[in-house]
Amino acid sequence: MRIGLFVPCYVDQFYPQVAIATLELLKAQGCDVVFPLNQTCCGQPMANSGFASIAGDCNANFLHNFAGLDYIVTPSGSCALHVKEHVLPHDDTSSTYRVFELCEFLTDVLEVKNIAAQFPHRVGWHNSCHGQRMLGLSSMSEKVGPAFSKPLSLLRQVQNLTLADLERNDECCGFGGTFCVTEEAISVKMGKDRVADHTAQHVDYITGGDMSCLMHLEGILRRQKSPIKIIHIAEILNTR
Amino acid sequence: MSQHSVAADLFNKDEARVDWHDESLWFIRQKRDKAVWQIPEWEELRQLGSDIKEHTLAHLDDYWRTFEEKAAANGIQIHWAADAQEHNQIILDIMRQHQMTRIVKSKSMLTEECHLNPFLEKNGIEVIDTDLGERIVQMRNEAPSHIVLPAIHLKREDVGDTFHEHLGTEAGATDPQYLTEAARQHLREKFIQADLAITGVNFAIAETGGFVVCTNEGNADMGAHLAKIHIACMGLEKIIPKMDHLGVFLRLLARSATGQPITTYSSHFHKPRAGQEMHLVIVDNGRTTQLGRPDFRNSLKCIRCGSCINTCPVYRRSGGHSYHNAVSGPIGIILAPNLDMKANADLPFASTLCGSCTNVCPVKIDIHDQIWKWRQTVVAEGYVEGGKKQGIRLMNFVLSSPKVYRFMGKMGRSLLRIAPFLVNNGLNPWYKNREMPVAPAESFRDWYLKNENNGKHK
Amino acid sequence: MASTSRQHILEKMRQNRPTDAPELPENIQFPPFFDDPELKFCDTLAGIGGQAIFAPSYAFIAEDLQQLFPDAQLVVHAIADLPLSGVHPDTMVDDHDLAPVDLAILPSALGVAENGAIWLDERHFGRHRVLPFITQHLVIVLDRKKITHNLHAAYGLIDPTATGFGMWLAGPSKTADIEQSLVIGAHGARSLRVYLLG
Numbered sequence: 001m002r003i004g005l006f007v008p009c010y011v012d013q014f015y016p017q018v019a020i021a022t023l024e025l026l027k028a029q030g031c032d033v034v035f036p037l038n039q040t041c042c043g044q045p046m047a048n049s050g051f052a053s054i055a056g057d058c059n060a061n062f063l064h065n066f067a068g069l070d071y072i073v074t075p076s077g078s079c080a081l082h083v084k085e086h087v088l089p090h091d092d093t094s095s096t097y098r099v100f101e102l103c104e105f106l107t108d109v110l111e112v113k114n115i116a117a118q119f120p121h122r123v124g125w126h127n128s129c130h131g132q133r134m135l136g137l138s139s140m141s142e143k144v145g146p147a148f149s150k151p152l153s154l155l156r157q158v159q160n161l162t163l164a165d166l167e168r169n170d171e172c173c174g175f176g177g178t179f180c181v182t183e184e185a186i187s188v189k190m191g192k193d194r195v196a197d198h199t200a201q202h203v204d205y206i207t208g209g210d211m212s213c214l215m216h217l218e219g220i221l222r223r224q225k226s227p228i229k230i231i232h233i234a235e236i237l238n239t240r
Numbered sequence: 241m242s243q244h245s246v247a248a249d250l251f252n253k254d255e256a257r258v259d260w261h262d263e264s265l266w267f268i269r270q271k272r273d274k275a276v277w278q279i280p281e282w283e284e285l286r287q288l289g290s291d292i293k294e295h296t297l298a299h300l301d302d303y304w305r306t307f308e309e310k311a312a313a314n315g316i317q318i319h320w321a322a323d324a325q326e327h328n329q330i331i332l333d334i335m336r337q338h339q340m341t342r343i344v345k346s347k348s349m350l351t352e353e354c355h356l357n358p359f360l361e362k363n364g365i366e367v368i369d370t371d372l373g374e375r376i377v378q379m380r381n382e383a384p385s386h387i388v389l390p391a392i393h394l395k396r397e398d399v400g401d402t403f404h405e406h407l408g409t410e411a412g413a414t415d416p417q418y419l420t421e422a423a424r425q426h427l428r429e430k431f432i433q434a435d436l437a438i439t440g441v442n443f444a445i446a447e448t449g450g451f452v453v454c455t456n457e458g459n460a461d462m463g464a465h466l467a468k469i470h471i472a473c474m475g476l477e478k479i480i481p482k483m484d485h486l487g488v489f490l491r492l493l494a495r496s497a498t499g500q501p502i503t504t505y506s507s508h509f510h511k512p513r514a515g516q517e518m519h520l521v522i523v524d525n526g527r528t529t530q531l532g533r534p535d536f537r538n539s540l541k542c543i544r545c546g547s548c549i550n551t552c553p554v555y556r557r558s559g560g561h562s563y564h565n566a567v568s569g570p571i572g573i574i575l576a577p578n579l580d581m582k583a584n585a586d587l588p589f590a591s592t593l594c595g596s597c598t599n600v601c602p603v604k605i606d607i608h609d610q611i612w613k614w615r616q617t618v619v620a621e622g623y624v625e626g627g628k629k630q631g632i633r634l635m636n637f638v639l640s641s642p643k644v645y646r647f648m649g650k651m652g653r654s655l656l657r658i659a660p661f662l663v664n665n666g667l668n669p670w671y672k673n674r675e676m677p678v679a680p681a682e683s684f685r686d687w688y689l690k691n692e693n694n695g696k697h698k
Numbered sequence: 699m700a701s702t703s704r705q706h707i708l709e710k711m712r713q714n715r716p717t718d719a720p721e722l723p724e725n726i727q728f729p730p731f732f733d734d735p736e737l738k739f740c741d742t743l744a745g746i747g748g749q750a751i752f753a754p755s756y757a758f759i760a761e762d763l764q765q766l767f768p769d770a771q772l773v774v775h776a777i778a779d780l781p782l783s784g785v786h787p788d789t790m791v792d793d794h795d796l797a798p799v800d801l802a803i804l805p806s807a808l809g810v811a812e813n814g815a816i817w818l819d820e821r822h823f824g825r826h827r828v829l830p831f832i833t834q835h836l837v838i839v840l841d842r843k844k845i846t847h848n849l850h851a852a853y854g855l856i857d858p859t860a861t862g863f864g865m866w867l868a869g870p871s872k873t874a875d876i877e878q879s880l881v882i883g884a885h886g887a888r889s890l891r892v893y894l895l896g
Contacts, residue, residue: 046635050615143283396877428797456872462832465793486853511862
């Protein structure tokens with residue numbers, strides 16, 4: 001089983017440790033992982049700004065880099081979603097390119113039941129919208145149905161980790177791609193409100209499956225000089 | 241900055257008030273959750289609501305022809321209006337024909353969309369909005385900020401001041417019970433005096449030629465059953481095929497809107513009462529154009545419950561007026577560009593695409609997907625600022641070429657590392673209220689080449 | 699002008715209509731998710747500001763109402779079996795004459811357990827449609843066996859076209875337009891009391 005590691009551009013540039021953790025985590029599960037060296041970005045920044053039509057070269061570069069692999073795995077629900085919805089040719093999505101967000105790959109494909117990780121901290125889980133609502137990584141407060149969460153099922157396997165209960169379990173953090181600068185006031189207010197929810201639960205860390213949301217929350221936490229740290233779920237699952 | 245973001249920025253100057261606004265709407269969202277989680281078949285009901293509406297949109301003209309025939313037999317007079325102006329003129333003509341001057345009007349977002357009130361007032365007609373929230377904003381010369389909760393942006397102190405000025409309530413009185421009683425007395429008088437009542441319509445029923453109006457206050461009925469003439473105004477998307485389908489929609493509507501099991505009054509009008517005239521004005525105003533846009537037509541399924549507005553984390557923190565359109569929030573974002581793409585080109589960007597709107601929608605409109613598609617459309621039609629276009633093109637250039645990307649990545653990170661002030665200044669909207677990420681020494685790719693690759697892969 | 703618009707709009711509806719729409723859902727029914735419709739009705743009604751009372755007889759209702767509304771000046775009802783003096787609504791001439799009504803007592807044919815709604819049409823309130831709204835207080839008398847579980851079942855049991863106007867009534871008039879605080883008695887009746895007879 002050959003897996004192509006797709007590293008979102010901002011993770012590559014700003015949070016290499018998240019990609020390293022993802023790579024190590026997959027290898028520890030016995031996967032053969034390759035990192036196609038000429039990858040750049042899934043094209044989401046352009047498309048979400050209304051410029052999907054000019055992102056053809058970017059998309060082509062993605063498809064070229066990730067051709068012929070069994071799975072494409074990425075530590076980002078948002079990028080996985082974008083690739084699935086807007087980059088893959090819509091006539092053969094399932095056959096050629098099988099794209100997975102990291103957590104769902106671990107729970108659904110590798111069926112990981114016993115992760116050998118330790119994290120003796122109090123942790124708040126941030127549900128990133130694209131992973132949750134569009135990829136269906138977990139149940140949603142709006143929809144009537146049984147409760148489940150793929151990422152939380154993994155975090156519950158981590159020894160000594162305490163999960164905090166939040167007041168608004170699946171409210172958007174306000175990152176929203178270019179929204180974070182074009183609607184700066186709302187974006188920041190949404191982020192502050194998410195931070196306040198976690199702060200009220202006395203968490204040591206906010207974790208999540210999307211570094212973009214966490215980067216935004218981190219920016220606010222650091223401005224507030226908060227002791228709360230952010231950490232990607234891959235980093236927690238990769239602790240030994 | 242876009243019109244929405246400027247208004248949102250202003251709204252956020254008073255953070256305590258933003259918190260209060262957010263909590264008020266979140267409270268309604270929670271009431272909605274509590275109500276819908278009691279119904280085991282909730283998701284099936286949503287699908288049924290969606291299917292009935294989609295089916296109806298594919299047979300609109302057939303259902304309207306059936307409706308017309310039945311309604312005419314019931315004694316309802318039908319009028320068709322291509323646009324807002326024709327809608328307003330029809331109402332004025334009926335008033336003039338009967339030499340009437342006083343209207344009581346219950347909630348109708350359509351008449352807001354058509355700007356009926358200013359038109360009639362200009363023509364010497366008194367229009368009194370009778371929904372309490374609408375009356376409050378009318379007295380204050382404001383527009384409703386929410387389709388179901390028109391005065392949700394106001395505090396009791398604001399209402400107290402307004403009523404003190406207009407209704408002579410005690411100065412400083414803010415008790416909602418007391419203020420509502422004052423409005424009740426004031427509006428009873430208006431109901432008794434009115435010549436003509438205008439109501440909105442929630443559902444028109446093709447098979448019976450009747451229509452249903454839902455309120456909690458009873459204001460639509462107080463108006464309609466006392467006035468000599470009742471004019472009901474509706475957008476042409478609000479028709480359903482059969483009476484039985486009301487079972488689906490009335491179960492969905494109030495639970496989604498406010499968490500009530502059904503609105504207090506769900507009034508089924510089929511014939512005028514003895515001596516009364518009943519008119520129905522059916523309005524297009526861009527709706528058949530929207531029907532012709534495959535990406536956006538299913539916005540016409542909307543039953544105006546407002547649940548997408550209550551759940552929207554952006555709306556809750558920017559207020560209804562920031563949308564500068566009669567219908568605010570996520571549903572407003574996808575309806576407004578059809579009315580005026582240029583004026584509303586900013587709205588599709590007033591969203592994080594979080595998708596909560598789509599999840600609560602009782603008729604399963606893919607709201608967040610349509611917001612994304614409207615972004616593509618307004619850009620394709622050229623309604624986007626030049627500076628932004630340049631920026632995105634540059635970003636695309638960088639991200640389309642692995643070499644340029646790697647070069648720019650190094651530049652970006654080294655800039656951050658060597659001279660943080662170059663980026664960390666007030667001109668960068670990110671930095672206004674957030675720290676920049678700390679730049680690492682190397683990218684993942686650099687690390688990978690050093691530690692993992694061994695020249696093994698491409 | 700008007701007929702031009704009509705023609706134009708209907709044509710555009712046809713031109714622009716989608717072609718891949720689902721079949722029209724029909725005969726929609728769902729089973730109840732509660733055991734006792736009568737108790738569910740009482741609970742639901744209480745949750746929306748009304749009150750349901752089990753009444754063994756009309757005499758019980760009359761006595762109860764006399765105690766509750768001793769000061770009611772103008773009481774309107776048309777229930778022959780109810781031993782309580784009142785004006786028959788049809789004897790009132792103009793709708794506006796109903797403005798001073800303190801208490802209206804109306805029969806109903808059907809209640810819905812899931813949402814606490816009651817069906818009323820001109821067979822129940824007569825020709826003055828405004829009566830159930832304009833009265834200060836509203837009382838409904840309903841056979842306790844005439845409670846169905848949900849709206850799907852209910853629409854099979856009523857005929858909303860039987861008279862020119864009918865409605866689901868669910869609780870007293872209410873508003874929360876001032877800071878979301880619930881106030882009972884907006885424009886319509888200030889209270890709703892439902893006697894479940896039998």
